[in-house]
Amino acid sequence: MSNSSLTLAQLEQKNAFTRRHIGPGEEEIQAMLATVGADSLDDLMAQTVPAAIQLDKPIEVGEGETEVDALAALKAVAGKNKINRSFIGMGYYDTHVPNVILRNVLENPGWYTAYTPYQPEIAQGRLEAILNFQQVTIDLTGLELASASLLDEATAAAEAMTLAKRVSKNKKSSLFFVADDVHPQTLDVVQTRAEMFGFGIVTGPAEQAADHDVFGALLQYPTSTGEVKDISAVIAAVQAKKGIVAVAADLMSLVMLKSPGELGADVALGSAQRFGVPMGYGGPHAAFFATRDSYKRSLPGRIIGVSKDTRGRPALRMALQTREQHIRREKANSNICTAQVLLANMASFYAVYHGPKGLKTIANRIHRFADILATGLKQKGVDLKHNTWFDTLTVLTDNKADVLENAYAKGMNLRADIDGAVGISLDETTNRKDIQALFDVLLGEGHGLSVETLDAEVTTQGSQSIPAELVRTSDILTHEVFNQYHSETEMLRYIKSLEDKDLALNHSMISLGSCTMKLNATAEMIPVTWAEFGQIHPFAPVDQAQGYQEMIGELSDWLINITGYDALSMQPNSGAQGEYAGLLAIQRYHESRGEGHRNVCLIPSSAHGTNPASAQMVSLKVVVVACDKNGNVDVEDFRKKAAEVGNNLACAMITYPSTHGVYEETIRELCDIVHEHGGQVYLDGANMNAQVGVTSPGFIGSDVSHLNLHKTFCIPHGGGGPGMGPIGVKSHLAPFLPNHKVVNVETAGDNCGAVSAAPWGSASILPISYMYIKMMGSAGLRKATEVAILNANYVAKSLEGHYPVLYKGRNGRVAHECIIDLRPLKEASGVTEMDIAKRLNDYGFHAPTMSFPVAGTLMIEPTESEAKYELDRFVEAMISIREEIGKVESGEWDATDNPLHNAPHTLADICDNDWNRSYDRQVAAYPVPSVARNKFWPSVNRIDDVYGDRNLMCSCPAIESYVEE
Ligand SMILES: *Cc1c(COP(=O)(O)O)cnc(C)c1O
Numbered sequence: 001m002s003n004s005s006l007t008l009a010q011l012e013q014k015n016a017f018t019r020r021h022i023g024p025g026e027e028e029i030q031a032m033l034a035t036v037g038a039d040s041l042d043d044l045m046a047q048t049v050p051a052a053i054q055l056d057k058p059i060e061v062g063e064g065e066t067e068v069d070a071l072a073a074l075k076a077v078a079g080k081n082k083i084n085r086s087f088i089g090m091g092y093y094d095t096h097v098p099n100v101i102l103r104n105v106l107e108n109p110g111w112y113t114a115y116t117p118y119q120p121e122i123a124q125g126r127l128e129a130i131l132n133f134q135q136v137t138i139d140l141t142g143l144e145l146a147s148a149s150l151l152d153e154a155t156a157a158a159e160a161m162t163l164a165k166r167v168s169k170n171k172k173s174s175l176f177f178v179a180d181d182v183h184p185q186t187l188d189v190v191q192t193r194a195e196m197f198g199f200g201i202v203t204g205p206a207e208q209a210a211d212h213d214v215f216g217a218l219l220q221y222p223t224s225t226g227e228v229k230d231i232s233a234v235i236a237a238v239q240a241k242k243g244i245v246a247v248a249a250d251l252m253s254l255v256m257l258k259s260p261g262e263l264g265a266d267v268a269l270g271s272a273q274r275f276g277v278p279m280g281y282g283g284p285h286a287a288f289f290a291t292r293d294s295y296k297r298s299l300p301g302r303i304i305g306v307s308k309d310t311r312g313r314p315a316l317r318m319a320l321q322t323r324e325q326h327i328r329r330e331k332a333n334s335n336i337c338t339a340q341v342l343l344a345n346m347a348s349f350y351a352v353y354h355g356p357k358g359l360k361t362i363a364n365r366i367h368r369f370a371d372i373l374a375t376g377l378k379q380k381g382v383d384l385k386h387n388t389w390f391d392t393l394t395v396l397t398d399n400k401a402d403v404l405e406n407a408y409a410k411g412m413n414l415r416a417d418i419d420g421a422v423g424i425s426l427d428e429t430t431n432r433k434d435i436q437a438l439f440d441v442l443l444g445e446g447h448g449l450s451v452e453t454l455d456a457e458v459t460t461q462g463s464q465s466i467p468a469e470l471v472r473t474s475d476i477l478t479h480e481v482f483n484q485y486h487s488e489t490e491m492l493r494y495i496k497s498l499e500d501k502d503l504a505l506n507h508s509m510i511s512l513g514s515c516t517m518k519l520n521a522t523a524e525m526i527p528v529t530w531a532e533f534g535q536i537h538p539f540a541p542v543d544q545a546q547g548y549q550e551m552i553g554e555l556s557d558w559l560i561n562i563t564g565y566d567a568l569s570m571q572p573n574s575g576a577q578g579e580y581a582g583l584l585a586i587q588r589y590h591e592s593r594g595e596g597h598r599n600v601c602l603i604p605s606s607a608h609g610t611n612p613a614s615a616q617m618v619s620l621k622v623v624v625v626a627c628d629k630n631g632n633v634d635v636e637d638f639r640k641k642a643a644e645v646g647n648n649l650a651c652a653m654i655t656y657p658s659t660h661g662v663y664e665e666t667i668r669e670l671c672d673i674v675h676e677h678g679g680q681v682y683l684d685g686a687n688m689n690a691q692v693g694v695t696s697p698g699f700i701g702s703d704v705s706h707l708n709l710h711k712t713f714c715i716p717h718g719g720g721g722p723g724m725g726p727i728g729v730k731s732h733l734a735p736f737l738p739n740h741k742v743v744n745v746e747t748a749g750d751n752c753g754a755v756s757a758a759p760w761g762s763a764s765i766l767p768i769s770y771m772y773i774k775m776m777g778s779a780g781l782r783k784a785t786e787v788a789i790l791n792a793n794y795v796a797k798s799l800e801g802h803y804p805v806l807y808k809g810r811n812g813r814v815a816h817e818c819i820i821d822l823r824p825l826k827e828a829s830g831v832t833e834m835d836i837a838k839r840l841n842d843y844g845f846h847a848p849t850m851s852f853p854v855a856g857t858l859m860i861e862p863t864e865s866e867a868k869y870e871l872d873r874f875v876e877a878m879i880s881i882r883e884e885i886g887k888v889e890s891g892e893w894d895a896t897d898n899p900l901h902n903a904p905h906t907l908a909d910i911c912d913n914d915w916n917r918s919y920d921r922q923v924a925a926y927p928v929p930s931v932a933r934n935k936f937w938p939s940v941n942r943i944d945d946v947y948g949d950r951n952l953m954c955s956c957p958a959i960e961s962y963v964e965e
Helices: 008-014 017-021 026-036 041-048 067-078 099-106 124-141 153-167 184-197 206-211 232-240 293-298 325-331 341-379 400-409 432-443 451-461 488-499 522-529 546-563 575-592 610-617 635-648 667-676 731-736 763-799 823-829 833-842 868-890 907-911 921-925 929-934 945-950
Strands: 085-087 175-179 200-204 216-221 244-249 267-271 287-291 303-308 314-319 392-396 412-414 421-425 567-569 600-604 621-625 649-655 680-684 704-706 727-729 818-821 857-860
Touching: 017 067, 017 763, 026 041, 026 763, 026 868, 041 763, 067 522, 067 546, 067 763, 085 421, 085 432, 099 341, 099 488, 099 522, 124 287, 124 303, 124 314, 124 341, 124 488, 153 175, 153 184, 153 216, 153 244, 153 267, 153 287, 153 293, 175 184, 175 206, 184 200, 184 216, 184 575, 184 610, 200 206, 206 216, 206 232, 216 232, 232 244, 287 293, 303 945, 314 945, 325 610, 341 392, 341 432, 341 451, 341 488, 400 412, 400 421, 400 432, 412 421, 412 432, 432 451, 522 763, 546 567, 546 727, 546 763, 567 731, 575 610, 575 649, 575 680, 575 704, 575 727, 575 731, 600 610, 600 635, 610 621, 610 649, 621 635, 635 649, 635 667, 649 667, 667 680, 727 731, 763 818, 763 857, 763 868, 823 868, 833 857, 833 868, 907 921
Parallel strands: 085 412, 175 200, 175 216, 216 244, 244 267, 600 621, 600 649, 649 680, 680 704
Antiparallel strands: 267 287, 303 314, 392 421, 567 727, 704 727, 818 857
């Protein structure tokens, strides 16, 4: 049909976003269908998805809109947010995102589309940026060891509590003390966490911490209401009774204040948000976490460490991974999987950009404004709650309501939740006009105060608002990296030099099974950095966040429709947090029915490590169910174990399609078995990419699921976070969804505590999923699922003559991912899955998921976004590698002097005048001609994991150590 005979609607349809999101065009789809042996996508679906679970009616999320229309519509929604000047504080502060970081990191796919650095040889850039984050944390907290980021301050505090329980020598106690001047949302999250562990929480003035027999205590420094007080005596007193003390601290204040480490704290934690990351209505932001070196094995989350590569050069990697959930499952330190890497990188770049001098200038300026404000108010007879402060004043007032109204009328938000007072927190963006306006609000106009006059007074008097003994004297950020890149040109090049070391989706396909590395479209990303979404405080009055509320409401409705559930919570800010929130809802539901004794969770052996780690967080006992040789949950074993557990069955956690990449025919039966015993079904929604528009958890018979919006719904992985893990539930669980003590969430349960610091989690990345659904529409989303399945089957079919495909479902089909078995090859040739993964780097690819869910395998998930061209390149690489393995197997190549064993190859290898390998350089670096088109050079050789863990070093090495030997 020629274009001239098409209607307007048909012409518009031709340029639909669906065509951009889905990799293969119609002709490619036909060619691939022919390869896999299906007549049409419908035919492929009929062959692959069990008929019993296919939806009987389409999902309803509207028609797909163009990028232009969808952006315009969302812009109008965003416009309903009212941007007030924020003085609320409570852990969230306005900040200037340095533009060089905004454009070259936050808005740059080289940074935001990368995955967690499990393949460190092609991830040295972000590993260095995270190591810098750890160094910032170590320097500012004064502790020895820092982690690579946690989800938010409140959950970091909860992690500190569990670390305290693990390491405290006061083994008999199950009481944890929380000072009454910590941020209320932190107390809320800690309380929720404690309840399920069976810990008691005692609160009271910080000074009374040691009056109780506790295994640990949490203090805030400066306090939530702004006081700067010496907590060293109370820390020592708690420690004298074998308690562990965690201090939630404000990163900016630590530039000027004596560090928690110097005050004796065992743990320091907090949010790095104000280091150049927008408030975003609650997130995403990176939490920092530091502790003593002796607690390194108890630290939650990831740590980046320095090791060396085969050339003996320093090289970075994730250290001590044996503490983590993917290895230790229910015995792991935490369930943290996705964290906040992109935001940690931003904060670390902020520190690199400003350096110690710049940060001191910023902190001093904030503090000076606080002094000026306080001095002026006191001159006018206004009472302040405290005599000390860094940036936060709590102003006592008899007419709080009027003051707040007055402030709102002038476009200003003050902290409103303190009896008889308002809170005012200043930040980097505060200026003279703000202070003048604050005087007007608090004193009424005509007060006669002048910022300039007060500034002069404070300068002559000297500031007395930080007690002399708490003034920081130790150096910060002395490492070269924080003292080198202060011109924008240098900064730009530093960021770019790190970016160039990393392989992200803007280079080639990343076929990580279970991770769904699909397109993160630019039109989806653009709204994230709109001021209307960035500059809203999470505790701003809800009437100022109508744009957010509308967007969240609409997105929730769509997700409810897509999942077949009745209600949804946006609070969990990662998939694993969703698991925790879902299990919490299940346990609260059982309790509400007088069945609180139910304490067992059935989990198939193929489950993701976060499942058992999350079950442990609600004190569930994990019973592992076997899988059969086809990768399916063994129904008989499942039935038997469920019967054995009987009345104690709380729930089962099942991933669907299974992590083995097949649609189990028996899923409905599994759900029925659980329900017959009075249990609930938690369906892990990480594999929703194989369900959207085709089937749904609610339809299958599950009670609750999390969605990984950073997998199925296009939020980029950010190099290891952010993510969002909202949970959908059936109506009977809706009353048990997490609420929030500071901001009531109308769709949540009445008396349910929070699981995250912010009421709607990492709200500012929700526009990404919103845009995706709006642009795809119902039909586009279903088609995405179909093509994801086609792509996986195409790869499986193309590889099956070369590598055994481990599990298949009905008609020999896989779902949206496939596992290839490398064990027979390893047996025959000695070539390991690690060799193959690293060799793929030489071909310009990131390795698929290695050894999960089965050791010695690769799990490939191409997603719908990869075109046939890219799939063919990947297949070509895999087949070429198979031929190389053949040469090792046959003895043509030496067992160790071969390109697989020595992979990956760096430019330094190829340029080495002493090149003396038995294969030539062309084979090493350009093994197939297509590599030349866009050669990617791994920046280091294979990294020694064992050395790195034995010689643990998690801070920045001196630059000299990088100089060539
Ligand atoms: C990714 C994943 C999770 C965990 O999600 P996070 O967002 O990383 O916490 C859980 N289960 C499965 C099957 C997954 O693939």
